[in-house]
Amino acid sequence: MPELPEVETTLRGIKPYVLHQQITHIIVRHPTLRWPIPAHLDKKLQHQQILNLYRRAKYLVFSCANGSLILHLGMSGRLRVFTDKQPAQKHDHVDIHFANGACLRFTDPRRFGALLWTEEDPEKHTLLSNIGPEPLTKAFSGKYLWEKAQGKKVAVKTFIMNGQVVAGVGNIYATEALFNAKIKPNKKASSITLQQYEALATAIKTILKYAIHKGGTTLKDFYNSDGKPGYFSLELKVYGRDDEQCTVCGNKLKLIRLAQRSTVFCGVCQK
DNA sequence: ACATTGACCTGGGAGC
DNA sequence: TGCTCCCAGGTCAATG
Numbered sequence: 001m002p003e004l005p006e007v008e009t010t011l012r013g014i015k016p017y018v019l020h021q022q023i024t025h026i027i028v029r030h031p032t033l034r035w036p037i038p039a040h041l042d043k044k045l046q047h048q049q050i051l052n053l054y055r056r057a058k059y060l061v062f063s064c065a066n067g068s069l070i071l072h073l074g075m076s077g078r079l080r081v082f083t084d085k086q087p088a089q090k091h092d093h094v095d096i097h098f099a100n101g102a103c104l105r106f107t108d109p110r111r112f113g114a115l116l117w118t119e120e121d122p123e124k125h126t127l128l129s130n131i132g133p134e135p136l137t138k139a140f141s142g143k144y145l146w147e148k149a150q151g152k153k154v155a156v157k158t159f160i161m162n163g164q165v166v167a168g169v170g171n172i173y174a175t176e177a178l179f180n181a182k183i184k185p186n187k188k189a190s191s192i193t194l195q196q197y198e199a200l201a202t203a204i205k206t207i208l209k210y211a212i213h214k215g216g217t218t219l220k221d222f223y224n225s226d227g228k229p230g231y232f233s234l235e236l237k238v239y240g241r242d243d244e245q246c247t248v249c250g251n252k253l254k255l256i257r258l259a260q261r262s263t264v265f266c267g268v269c270q271k
Numbered sequence: 272a273c274a275t276t277g278a279c280c281t282g283g284g285a286g287c
Numbered sequence: 288t289g290c291t292c293c294c295a296g297g298t299c300a301a302t303g
Contacts, residue, residue, distance in 0.1 A: 032280095033279095033280095034279065034280090074279095074280090075280090075281095076280090076281080076282090091281085108280095108281095109280080109281050109282065110279085110280045110281050110282080111279080111280050111281075112279065112280065112281095151272095151273090152273080152274095153273080153274075154273085154274065154275095158274090259274095259275075259276090260275090260276075260277095
């Protein structure tokens with residue numbers, strides 16, 4: 001499920017219940033995720049306090065005195081907090097229990113998610129060390145994108161979905177941002193002008209902020225909840241709307257595939 | 272260095 | 288009802 005706004009919303013939802021709390025034990029029911037959960041994770045985490053909890057790209061980092069847990073939700077992962085006993089369902093793979101009685105539960109039907117342990121600076125871990133700037137920081141700008149795109153022949157959509165270019169822009173928000181910036185997704189990255197990249201950087205920031213704002217209204221869904229979080233309350237203008245009419249010009253929206261990902265756009269509005 | 276494709280998994284919906 | 292096929296919000300690893 002998660003794109004950056006959903007991961008950010010998850011972070012904000014669980015933070016009040018787990019930050020500064022001490023772990024009593026963890027239960028691993030299904031250790032084969034994208035990579036195996038380290039066998040010694042329980043021993044490493046036992047009795048540790050969560051000293052810091054933050055998001056980098058779509059990764060969540062739980063820092064303790066002796067190392068850090070790096071967690072990714074993959075395509076279908078969820079985290080929820082329980083304070084009462086809830087029987088584990090089919091895809092509830094990991095529980096992290098805290099001294100305050102809270103249980104942080106990781107659920108992931110497709111098991112593309114990951115829980116890894118590192119004892120170095122998490123930023124130096126191979127998964128995090130080559131990631132581009134966070135899209136909601138000043139370092140991410142139209143000028144940055146334009147400079148980075150020089151000599152790049154990939155489609156502009158594929159370019160902005162590359163985590164080494166910018167962190168955490170997934171298929172939905174890439175598709176939507178390109179529509180808002182009026183850029184055709186299959187154009188070569190190097191052919192996009194500085195002015196267009198400025199519009200694109202602005203569109204990415206605006207839509208991510210808006211989606212996080214929307215997600216913020218559903219924070220309760222991470223606590224003692226069986227229901228699905230309110231992802232996608234966002235009104236999407238093109239994603240998933242192929243063959244429907246463009247909301248701006250009425251033209252029929254087209255579906256193409258770029259780097260094996262569905263891509264919807266308006267052939268009239270996007271140049 | 273860059274670009275493309277395969278791989279990892281399960282579930283849900285369309286079509287027959 | 289049930290089978291087969293295709294698709295899904297990610298991204299690393301291998302290959303050209």
